[in-house]
Amino acid sequence: xxxxxxxxxxxxxxxxxxxxxxxxxxxxxxxxxxxxxxxxxxxxxxxxxxxxxxxxxxxxxxxxxxxxxxxxxxxxxxxxxxxxxxxxxxxxxxxxxxxxxxxxxxxxxxxxxxxxxxxxxxxxxxxxxxxxxxxxxxxxxxxxxxxxxxxxxxxxxxxxxxxxxxxxxxxxxxxxxxxxxxxxxxxxxxxxxxxxxxxxxxxxxxxxxxxxxxxxxxxxxxxxxxxxxxxxxxxxxxxxxxxxxxxxxxxxxxxxxxxxxxxxxxxxxxxxxxxxxxxxxxxxxxxxxxxxxxxxxxxxxxxxxxxxxxxxxxxxxxxxxxxxxxxxxxxx
Numbered sequence: 001x002x003x004x005x006x007x008x009x010x011x012x013x014x015x016x017x018x019x020x021x022x023x024x025x026x027x028x029x030x031x032x033x034x035x036x037x038x039x040x041x042x043x044x045x046x047x048x049x050x051x052x053x054x055x056x057x058x059x060x061x062x063x064x065x066x067x068x069x070x071x072x073x074x075x076x077x078x079x080x081x082x083x084x085x086x087x088x089x090x091x092x093x094x095x096x097x098x099x100x101x102x103x104x105x106x107x108x109x110x111x112x113x114x115x116x117x118x119x120x121x122x123x124x125x126x127x128x129x130x131x132x133x134x135x136x137x138x139x140x141x142x143x144x145x146x147x148x149x150x151x152x153x154x155x156x157x158x159x160x161x162x163x164x165x166x167x168x169x170x171x172x173x174x175x176x177x178x179x180x181x182x183x184x185x186x187x188x189x190x191x192x193x194x195x196x197x198x199x200x201x202x203x204x205x206x207x208x209x210x211x212x213x214x215x216x217x218x219x220x221x222x223x224x225x226x227x228x229x230x231x232x233x234x235x236x237x238x239x240x241x242x243x244x245x246x247x248x249x250x251x252x253x254x255x256x257x258x259x260x261x262x263x264x265x266x267x268x269x270x271x272x273x274x275x276x277x278x279x280x281x282x283x284x285x286x287x288x289x290x291x292x293x294x295x296x297x298x299x300x301x302x303x304x305x306x307x308x309x310x311x312x313x314x315x316x317x318x319x320x321x322x323x324x325x326x327x328x329x330x331x332x
Contacts, residue, residue, distance in 0.1 A: 004125040004161070006133065012056040017123060019131035019161040026329075028161050032118040032135045034059055036157060038068035038188075041166065043332035048267060050189035050288050062114055068188040069113050070157070070170075073139075073149045075185030076279065076298035077106045079216045084305035085181050096144050104214045109187070111145055112137070112155075121156070130162025140175055152176030153315075165270070165328040172322075174315040181301060182313040182321050185279070185294040188269070192262030196287040199236040202259045203228065205278060206247035209297055215242055217298040219308025236260075240284040244298060246277045258291045264331040269293060274323025276311075293325040 003023035009016060011031065016039075019028045029040040034055060041048040052058040052066040074083075082091045092099060092107050102108045118135045125131040139145050140152035156171045174180040192199060208227040210220040224231045224245060232249075248256030248271055256271035258278050271278065275293035282289040295313055303309040315321055 002125070002127040004127060004129075004131040006123050006125040006131045008123075012054060014055050014059075015120075016055075017120065017133045017159075019125075019133065019159065019166075021131065021161050021164075024164055026161060026164070028159065028166050030133060030135075030159055031055055032120055032133075033116045035112055035114045035116075036070050036118045036135050036137070037113075038159065038166075040067070041327065041329075043329050046193075046265070046332045048190065048327065048329045048332065050191050059114065064109070064113065064187065066189050068186055069109070070184070071109045071187055072112050072155065072172075072184035073151070073153070073181075074107075074110045074183045074301070075187075075292075075294050077102060077108045077214065077216050079106060079214070079299045079302055081107065083301040085301055086179065087305075090150065092148055096147055098144055098148065102214075106214060106216070110184075111148055117142065130160050132158055132160040132162075134158040151178065151180045153180055164330075165326045167324065167326045169322060169324045170274075171320055172315070173320040174317055177317050179317075180315040180319075181304075182315060183294075183296050183300050184323070185275075185292050186325065187290055187292050188327060189288050189290050190260055190267050191288045192260055192265040192267060194263035196282075197235075197237050198263065199289070200233055200261045201236050201280070201282075201289070202233045202257070202261075203231045203245055203278065203280060204249035204257050205231065205245035206249070207245060209244040209246065211242075211244065211298070215298070217244060217303060219297075219303050219306070221246075236282060236289070238284060239282070241280050241282040241289075243281075244277060244279050244294075246297070248276060248278065260289050260291065261331075266330045267291075268326075268328040268330075270326040270328055272324035272326065274321065275325050293323070295323055 025044040277294040279292040
């Protein structure tokens with residue numbers, strides 16, 4: 001028997017997939033039928049992700065606050081009840097009851113946070129492949145999703161536990177005849193050991209985006225040193241963060257890093273191809289930090305329409321876009 005194992009079991013009425021690396025004492029648990037939600041990541045019995053009270057409570061409350069939710073077909077906020085793409089205006093319909101609205105009434109975090117229609121298409125475990133599970137969603141088949149975002153697409157996500165890290169690869173395919181705008185993110189919640197005031201953070205990025213009072217990107221940005229004197233390592237202290245960064249420092253293999261460290265526990269989010277934006281959220285009133293890989297800035301569709309951003313990812317018919325990131329815990 002090798003180090004890696006994958007097994008499935010029922011957890012509070014949800015089919016859950018458990019990826020295990022026995023040699024490193026690591027495990028990651030995923031509930032595909034609850035938004036493809038990574039709800040638990042442990043090393044030597046200690047939580048890497050902030051745990052949710054229970055899957056049933058999370059599903060009933062329908063509020064984020066722990067685990068690792070997937071956000072698409074947009075992430076963070078849209079600044080109004082509609083968005084533009086290539087000059088066309090697309091209205092969002094609250095009557096369908098699949099929109100999430102923030103405290104300002106803005107549509108937030110896409111349509112898929114609690115999406116139940118993901119399917120497991122492949123899974124396995126070996127010393128070569130690690131423990132992995134691949135899930136698939138045919139977005140285009142569901143009128144309630146297409147009514148809000150009428151671009152025919154599929155999602156395929158592989159979560160893999162191997163070599164001391166969780167790696168996530170997300171593929172979006174345009175299965176329609178028209179161009180598809182792409183925006184997605186993950187929203188992992190972390191709380192390393194020790195008091196929040198003692199945590200240190202490293203943001204390997206060159207650009208800080210200016211947000212308005214609603215935490216929506218304005219399109220303006222500045223050098224990160226204008227916002228943080230020592231962004232690559234600073235004490236969190238009593239600082240509150242809900243900020244967006246880009247221009248990631250990448251190594252020879254094309255990987256960028258944003259990290260948080262407690263007394264002994266360190267968590268790195270490793271940005272691979274496709275994820276070029278980092279949102280860092282650390283509210284003063286809660287001892288947690290989110291380091292969020294995003295494929296574009298907040299409100300990217302309307303920023304592109306207004307001429308304030310030119311890098312929106314657009315897929316032509318038949319094209320696929322893939323983005324990858326990793327979570328690397330140490331000191332647990």
